[in-house]
Amino acid sequence: MAGKFLVSLTNAKNDADKATVGFVVANAAVASGQETVVFLNVEGAYLASKGYADEIHEEGFAPLKQLMEQFVEAGGTLWVCSPCYKKRNLDEENLIEGATIVGGAKLVEFLSKGAASITY
Numbered sequence: 001m002a003g004k005f006l007v008s009l010t011n012a013k014n015d016a017d018k019a020t021v022g023f024v025v026a027n028a029a030v031a032s033g034q035e036t037v038v039f040l041n042v043e044g045a046y047l048a049s050k051g052y053a054d055e056i057h058e059e060g061f062a063p064l065k066q067l068m069e070q071f072v073e074a075g076g077t078l079w080v081c082s083p084c085y086k087k088r089n090l091d092e093e094n095l096i097e098g099a100t101i102v103g104g105a106k107l108v109e110f111l112s113k114g115a116a117s118i119t120y
Helices: 013-031 042-048 064-073 082-087 106-110
Strands: 005-007 035-040 078-080 097-104 118-119
Touching: 005 106, 013 035, 013 042, 035 042, 035 097, 042 078, 042 097, 042 118, 064 078, 078 082, 078 106, 097 106
Parallel strands: 005 035, 005 118, 035 078, 078 097
Antiparallel strands: none
16 A cells, blocks of 8 residues: 655755755655655745746756656646745746645645655
8 A cells, every 4th residue: 555745845946956855755755656745835835836947957866847747747746835825926827737726724634644744
């Protein structure tokens, strides 16, 4: 039986290394059969906007946009913190493919079902 795994991603261009490693870990989790969710919150909410991640490429890693696309294509779930997205005046019409805006209750529900979690 597959487990549940949550990557809480609080960084974007402010710490591209953490944002990138968060998606590396998320890809490893989904590839190993874990039901995997990446929760984009705080500064990480910016990653849910089309074009934002296009230029983020940490040395030694695949480009962040590629890692994000691979995650969704592999069956990973991408949630975006609703108040974080709104606070930053981001446009829901500009949401990347595969992302869903959710409230805290959705996250609590997932975690209450035994998900392991890590924050980047």
